[in-house]
Amino acid sequence: MLLELKQVAIGYSQQQLATDINIQIADAEIVCLLGRNGSGKTTLLKTILNLQAPLTGQIYIAGKPLSQWSAPELAQQIAYVPQAQHYCFSFSVLQMVLMGCQARLRLFATPSTQDTQRAYQALAILGIEHLAKQQIDQISGGERQLVLIARALTQSPKLLIMDEPAASLDFGNQIKLLNQIQQLKQLGIAVLMSTHHPRHAELVADSVVILHKHTHAIQGLPSALLTALELAKLYGVSQHSIERHLSGVTPPLFNTKVLP
Amino acid sequence: MTLTHIKYPLLICVCLGSLLLAFSSGQYPLSLQQQGMLLLHFFSQHSNDINDSAANVFWHLRLPRILAAIMIGAGLAAAGAAYQGMFRNPLVSPDILGVSAGAGLGAVLGIYLDQSMLMIQLLAFGSGMLMVLLVCAIARLSQQRDPMLSLVLVGIALAALCGAGISLIKLLADPYSQLPSITFWLMGGLSGISLSDLQATMPLILIGLLPLFLLRWRMNLLSLPDDEAKTLGINVRQTRLIFIASATLLTAAAVSLAGIVGWLGLVVPHIARLMAGADFRQLLPTSMLTGAALLLFTDTLSRTLVDIELPLGILTACIGAPFFIFLLIRGQGRR
Amino acid sequence: MALCPEKLLGYANQNPAALIRAGLTNPIFDKPKLGRLSGKNTLLSLESLLQLQPDLIVDCGNVSNTHLSLAHRLQQLTGINTLLIDGNLQDSAAQLQQLGQVLGLETRANILAEKANNILNNANHYAATHSSKSFYFARSPNGQQTGLSGSIHTQAIEVLGLKNVAQSQHFYGLAQVSMEQIIQWDPDVIITQEPLFAQHIQHHPVWRSLRAIKTNQLLVFSNQPFGWLDTPPGINRLLGLQYLQNRLLNISPQQVELDVQQFFEHFYQSQLSLPQVRQLLAI
Numbered sequence: 001m002l003l004e005l006k007q008v009a010i011g012y013s014q015q016q017l018a019t020d021i022n023i024q025i026a027d028a029e030i031v032c033l034l035g036r037n038g039s040g041k042t043t044l045l046k047t048i049l050n051l052q053a054p055l056t057g058q059i060y061i062a063g064k065p066l067s068q069w070s071a072p073e074l075a076q077q078i079a080y081v082p083q084a085q086h087y088c089f090s091f092s093v094l095q096m097v098l099m100g101c102q103a104r105l106r107l108f109a110t111p112s113t114q115d116t117q118r119a120y121q122a123l124a125i126l127g128i129e130h131l132a133k134q135q136i137d138q139i140s141g142g143e144r145q146l147v148l149i150a151r152a153l154t155q156s157p158k159l160l161i162m163d164e165p166a167a168s169l170d171f172g173n174q175i176k177l178l179n180q181i182q183q184l185k186q187l188g189i190a191v192l193m194s195t196h197h198p199r200h201a202e203l204v205a206d207s208v209v210i211l212h213k214h215t216h217a218i219q220g221l222p223s224a225l226l227t228a229l230e231l232a233k234l235y236g237v238s239q240h241s242i243e244r245h246l247s248g249v250t251p252p253l254f255n256t257k258v259l260p
Numbered sequence: 261m262t263l264t265h266i267k268y269p270l271l272i273c274v275c276l277g278s279l280l281l282a283f284s285s286g287q288y289p290l291s292l293q294q295q296g297m298l299l300l301h302f303f304s305q306h307s308n309d310i311n312d313s314a315a316n317v318f319w320h321l322r323l324p325r326i327l328a329a330i331m332i333g334a335g336l337a338a339a340g341a342a343y344q345g346m347f348r349n350p351l352v353s354p355d356i357l358g359v360s361a362g363a364g365l366g367a368v369l370g371i372y373l374d375q376s377m378l379m380i381q382l383l384a385f386g387s388g389m390l391m392v393l394l395v396c397a398i399a400r401l402s403q404q405r406d407p408m409l410s411l412v413l414v415g416i417a418l419a420a421l422c423g424a425g426i427s428l429i430k431l432l433a434d435p436y437s438q439l440p441s442i443t444f445w446l447m448g449g450l451s452g453i454s455l456s457d458l459q460a461t462m463p464l465i466l467i468g469l470l471p472l473f474l475l476r477w478r479m480n481l482l483s484l485p486d487d488e489a490k491t492l493g494i495n496v497r498q499t500r501l502i503f504i505a506s507a508t509l510l511t512a513a514a515v516s517l518a519g520i521v522g523w524l525g526l527v528v529p530h531i532a533r534l535m536a537g538a539d540f541r542q543l544l545p546t547s548m549l550t551g552a553a554l555l556l557f558t559d560t561l562s563r564t565l566v567d568i569e570l571p572l573g574i575l576t577a578c579i580g581a582p583f584f585i586f587l588l589i590r591g592q593g594r595r
Numbered sequence: 596m597a598l599c600p601e602k603l604l605g606y607a608n609q610n611p612a613a614l615i616r617a618g619l620t621n622p623i624f625d626k627p628k629l630g631r632l633s634g635k636n637t638l639l640s641l642e643s644l645l646q647l648q649p650d651l652i653v654d655c656g657n658v659s660n661t662h663l664s665l666a667h668r669l670q671q672l673t674g675i676n677t678l679l680i681d682g683n684l685q686d687s688a689a690q691l692q693q694l695g696q697v698l699g700l701e702t703r704a705n706i707l708a709e710k711a712n713n714i715l716n717n718a719n720h721y722a723a724t725h726s727s728k729s730f731y732f733a734r735s736p737n738g739q740q741t742g743l744s745g746s747i748h749t750q751a752i753e754v755l756g757l758k759n760v761a762q763s764q765h766f767y768g769l770a771q772v773s774m775e776q777i778i779q780w781d782p783d784v785i786i787t788q789e790p791l792f793a794q795h796i797q798h799h800p801v802w803r804s805l806r807a808i809k810t811n812q813l814l815v816f817s818n819q820p821f822g823w824l825d826t827p828p829g830i831n832r833l834l835g836l837q838y839l840q841n842r843l844l845n846i847s848p849q850q851v852e853l854d855v856q857q858f859f860e861h862f863y864q865s866q867l868s869l870p871q872v873r874q875l876l877a878i
Contacts, residue, residue, distance in 0.1 A: 051487050075493030082488055088348045089483055089538035099481055103493030110477040110541055155492070288775040313778060313804055320801045321774045376791055377736050436826035437789075440769045441735050451773050452737040454799070567763050568743070568770040 001063070002027050002158055002190055003048065003078075008057030010040055010047050016055060017043050020216035023209055025192060027158065028185050031219075032201035033194040035211030036235060041194040044211065045161050048192070049080050062158070075103035079152035081162040084144040090135040093147050097122055097132075100154025115154075122153040125187070126180055142173035149180065153189075160184065162193035166200060178204050198226050198246060210234055267535045275549050278557040282326050285564045288317045295322075320455065328453040328461075329559040330552040332514040333524065335465045337551025339507040339514075340525030341532065341543055342472055345483040346503050347408055350533075353526035354511040357415040357504070360522075361422035362391025363515040364446060365429075371441045372429045377452065380445075381460075381516045388512035391418060396504065407486075407497075447571030448519035450559050461517050468510035471502050472544060479503065479540035521572050523580025524555060530587050554579075600624050600864060602698065604647050614820050621865040641672055653694065655680040655829060684750045687711040687830050710861050711830065714837045715754070721840050722756025728843075729758045731782035731807070732824075734769070736791035738802070739777075743770050748825045751832035752786060755840055774801055782807050786839070788816035788824055814842060817875045820863065834858045838876075852876070 003025040011017035017040030025031050035041045047054050050066050059066040061077050069077070079100070100122070101115040111119075123129045126146045131139055136147065145165055152160050165181075166174045174197075181191055181204050195201060201208050201222055208225045211217045212234065218225065228246065232239040284292050298318045339354040347356065355361065366387030370380035395414045402410040426446070433439045472479070478499050481489045489496050511525070528551040529543065535550075536542035555572075558579060562570045605627045614620040644652075652673075654666060658681045670677040678697060680690050688708035695704020732749045734740040742748025744759035746768050753759060760780035761772060778801070785807045787793060793815045796802035807813060816823040816835055823835030837858065841851045852872045859865045859872075867875075 046487065049487075049491050051490060071490060071495055072493040075491060078491070080488065080491035082485070085485075087484070088350065089345070089533070091480065091538045095480065095537075095539050099484070099492055102478075102481055105477070108474040151492075286775045287773060287779040316801050316804045317775055317778060321778075374791070377795070380736075434826065436822070436828070437734065441740060444735075444740060444771050449771060451739050451771055563773045563775070566765060567776065568761070568766055568772050569739075571771065 001025070002029075002061070003192070004060040004063075005048070006058045006060075008047070008059060009055040010043050011055055012052075016214070018211055018213060018215070018217060019056075021057070021211070023217065023219050025159065025190050025207075028188045028190055029206045030181060030185055030191045030204050031193075031207050031209060032205040032222075033192065033209045033211060034196075034198065034201060034234065035194075036213060039211045039213040041211060042163055044217075045080075045163055045192070045194060049078060049161060050074060072103040075155055075157070077157055078159045078161055079155040079157035081145075081148045081152045081160060081165060083163055083165070083167055084141050084148060087136055090137045092132070093123070093128075093134050093136055093139065094119060094132040096136050096147055097151045097154055100151040103155055118156075119150070119154050122150040123147075125153060125183070126150050142169045142176070145169060145173075145177065146180070153184075157189065159190045159192060162191065164194050164196065166195060166197065174200070198231055202226050271535065271546065271549055271553075275553040278553045278560070279326070279330075282329070282556050282560045283322065285560055286317070286322055287564070287567075288314075288321075290314055290317055290322070294318075324453050324455050324458050325450050325559065325563075326556065327458055328450050328517060329556040331458070331462060331465050332450075332518050332521070333528075333551040333553070333555025334548035335468065335510040335514045335551075336521065336525040336555070337528035337532070337547040338469055338472055338544060339510040340551075341529035341540070341547040342479065342503050342507040343525070344529050345479050345540060345543075346500055346507075347412065348483050348485075350530065351526070353523075354507060355419070355522075355525070356412060357395045357508065358391045358419040358422060359388045359508055359511040360515055360520050361419035361426075363388030363512055364520055365391075365422040365425045367445050367516070367519070368426050368429045368442050371438055371445060372433050374438075381457070385464075385512050385516035388515055389508060391422065392504070392508040392512075394418060396501075444571065445519045446573070448521040448573035448576075449562065449569055449571050450518055451563070451569050453517065457517055461513050464513035465510060468506045468508075468513065469548075471506040472510075475499065475502065476540045476544050479544075480538075483538070483540075518572065521555070521576055523576045523584070524551060527580040527584055527587075528554060530584070600626075604649055620820050620863060624863070624865075641669075644675075645673055649675055651675065651697065652677045653680065654678070655690065656682045682747075682828055684747075684754060684828070684832055684836075685715060687715065687833060691830070707861060710858075711833055714833045718754045718836055718840055721844070722754065725756065725843070727756045727758045728783040729760050729780070730784040730786050731760050731777060731780060733785055733787040733792050734789055734825075736789060736795055738785075738787065738789070738792040738795065739774065740769060740771055742825065743767060747828040750828070751824045751836045752839060754836060755843070757784070778805065781805070784812045784814060786814045786816065786824065788818045788822050788826070788835075790815070790818070814839065819875060830862065834862070 001024050005021050005023040008021040009016060009019040033041055046052050097119040098111045101111050123132055126149060128146050131143060166177055184191055205222050207219055208222050209217055209219045210225055228239045228242045231242050283295055294314060295318055298315055336354060343354050343356055344350050344352045363384040366383035367380050370383040395418055399410040399414045430442055433442060478494055481492055481494050482499055486496050529547050532543055532546040532550050536546040558575045562572050562575050603626055615622050615625055652675055658679055666677045666679045688711045691704050691708040695701045730752055732742050741761045743766055744762040749759050760782045802808055821831035824832055837854055855872050856867050859867045
């Protein structure tokens, strides 16, 4: 098993966010993480990335406890794709992607031509080679998100962790992103992504984790967990309105007053 | 791409230009030819047929001063670039953690206690380093989630305390002899630099520059948000400590020799970033060259503009502040 | 202070305890350091001033609008008479007499005024009859701080007709100058009252290459009990002025020592032994 969480509780010393988290991710598996705002999705991802310690429980990466991995070793197992954001200094896209090489570099080394080639390959996989010389703050949000995925690929990880990768993208870019994520599966890379769209999970996920605030998390097949009943429980809205939204044939707005 | 290709030769021309200007100007008339001869004689071990006082001016005054300007300019600029990267903020200067304030307090105390120049420099250097150590130690105790923010805040607080200490000593100092010396020191200047000062400071500056150079690639990662940098596989805390220590060493060494030379460490990395981009691998050498050229030029102005020495701090502020405002106005779209 | 130390309540900047212990100063000068009063950096609070119950506040120095208004305000706030005296060196005698009148000490004031006048007249005479040498006044431990021509810091030297090499059209008062400039000025004499500077140049090849140093024309002045030439700009400068003139005229050491002894006796009411005088002069 690539990633395994056993009885993990997450949160901060003053505040527990979720307990009883049991997750398993196999190679080349796409897992979507769903949960309400503030339920601890980001905290869970950070805990898996070893950015903060779990309150209780064990996390194993490739069978080895998380705490025993050194930072560079871990970086070659798990890569993080943060939400595309504003950067203070305008690096070029290529420089940004090259930073993914860090884990393999010796202490005083700088990226070699091989590393540059690898970076170009990653850009090519995502189809954004033409952006290489552009400044990171001069490309669109969607492109920036792809650049961050390219950087993660340069780490040649076995697992990509994405924090709401679709959050700031337009409709077209969301579809492109989901396609790219499925393409990663072909490359043998597992993905754990948090999302607010059950639809996205339905489209790409092999398995779904639902995080219930303060209580527990359950992992299961999309077909089992992405039902109107489960989602209604999760988000605290009526089952009916969920069915209406997920059916794909949303009635025109002026009809809404007829509905309860 | 073509623009970047012209930029470096241009920068090197500017550096050489300010070097020649520095060598060829000064109150004592000394032609470049004469200076070349002096250098030649030194290397060929010939007997000296150029008069003594020219040799004195060259070896003991102009050369040390030019070397000091280059060294301090490069050092402050490198420290500024490192601090700006680390703090992920282009408005940060090397003074951010209170080095200058600490060094200022040390030097002022030295002047107040009627110490020799050497002792004043030592006090300045020591208290500058001590101040940053103190800032780091206190910041570790703080409850702030963001370690950089607490560093900055503690730095501001301690710098204010040092400022109060300086004011207090100014109040107690003899207004006829000590007070003017304090004022001159706080405005910065390279007028008293001797070869032995250089011998003491040069190694410190080189020691400070070495880690910055060796770890120049890692500086890029450090300028990302902490979480991102960590997941890319570097030990953020450790690396940052090394950078803070080196940049502080550079600043403290520079300040103890030259007094407080403001603005340089803030403005030069900006100019360098316009030329070389954000990548620290290019930014570091570009900053160093630009800083050296700028301080050399400013110091040449300070010793030749009028018949007395104009304090460096005044000139760097006069050049730096308007330029900075220009960058702020112009940079709105870019950032 | 020179006139009537018994009426003095305290000092603005000095603390004479060490000097008294060394026997250089009469114990009647043992007064506390109270702190500066005039100007912005006032160390002595007005309330503690009132507690001391002085009859008169004397401020000697620049008479500018700022100082005048400050003196007015001080007088209004405290109800204590405030006397502002122009501190020009050439007017030393008049200052003493004026203060003597106010304090009712005309006799002593007149004696001191006469002494002061003697010193100044001698100096003026010297200035008129001797060719003027050029000088550089070195301040601060590295000697690169100087008083510009016409400043109160070099006034005592300039009274003797010596020419200050540090002339600047645009600047007044104190300035930092470069070594190259000093070499270029090539002064006949270098004058200092900074002991650290005198030490500093022993090992400094550039200073030692200067003509004035080579020809042994470095004149070091004591800064006890006050600076002899400067710091503060008061009648203490008469002592330095007199000594400088003696040195320039190559007067016999006995006479030089006697003059110093007498000055201390008259102005500071302190009896110095010959070894003490030599100790002051040896600096």
